[in-house]
Amino acid sequence: EADIYQTPRYLVIGTGKKITLECSQTMGHDKMYWYQQDPGMELHLIHYSYGVNSTEKGDLSSESTVSRIRTEHFPLTLESARPSHTSQYLCASSEFVYTEAFFGQGTRLTVV
Amino acid sequence: GIQVEQSPPDLILQEGANSTLRCNFSDSVNNLQWFHQNPWGQLINLFYIPSGTKQNGRLSAxxxxxxxxxxxxxxxxxxxxxxxxxxxxxxxxxxxxxxxxTRLMVKP
Known part of the structure; x- marks a missing residue:
């Protein structure tokens, strides 16, 4: 059973607002990831982290930013939300580089 | 970059039928996982299977x-x-x- 949690599950917010999507895991995993997914489509990596104070951009360009101050916490922030940011955001973690990855329940973001 | 292709893209089955889903990848593999995404968007781990065969109930890979x-x-x-x-x-x-x-629909 994976212990990785995302909040909120659903968020509807107005254009221009600042938002933070939360992701926490209790497995002590060093590697964490954020993926973006449009409905029914494939997932694209937007950010990842190898551990505390490590953050890297993924293969899909994103206006969001991330931080990794604690091993268990990997929040994603949008400074000024736009309708083009409407999507599902999925957080994941794995113990090592090539080991099994586990996903949170996702956050469905709608920017109006 | 790495290419991962799945087939078929869509599949409709009658309840009780069997099916095979395929995943082709373009380079050597260190980690291969299968997931099921439920209607609420959550990704459920099915198999971690970089090589060999595994079975879990009605599913195998x-x-x-x-x-x-x-x-x-x-x-x-x-x-x-x-x-x-x-x-x-x-x-x-x-x-x-x-x-x-692969988008699967199983009809009753």
Missing amino acids: TTVATERYSLLYISSSQTTDSGVYFCAENNAGNMLTFGGG
């Missing part, structure tokens, strides 16, 4: 790394099996690359 493909078998399908099935492969060391998914 086989990865032939030397030939760069993996298969997911669903036997005696049920309506609750409906959803999107993704395979994902990691050999670049920093990310799982996902295929486009």
Whole structure:
């Protein structure tokens, strides 16, 4: 059973607002990831982290930013939300580089 | 970059039927996973299978790394099996690359 949690599950917010999507895991995993997914489509990596104070951009360009101050916490922030940011955001973690990855329940973001 | 291709893209089955989903990848594999995405968007881990064969109830998976493909078998399908099935492969060391998914609908 994976212990990785995302909040909120659903968020509807107005254009221009600042938002933070939360992701926490209790497995002590060093590697964490954020993926973006449009409905029914494939997932694209937007950010990842190898551990505390490590953050890297993924293969899909994103206006969001991330931080990794604690091993268990990997929040994603949008400074000024736009309708083009409407999507599902999925957080994941794995113990090592090539080991099994586990996903949170996702956050469905709608920017109006 | 790594290419991961899944087939078929869409599949409709009658309850009780069997099916095989395929995942082809373009480079050597270090980590191959199969996921089921439920209607609420959550990704459920099915198999971590960089090589060999594994079984879990009505589901089984086989990865032939030397030939760069993996298969997911669903036997005696049920309506609750409906959803999107993704395979994902990691050999670049920093990310799982996902295929486009197979959208499965099981009719009662």
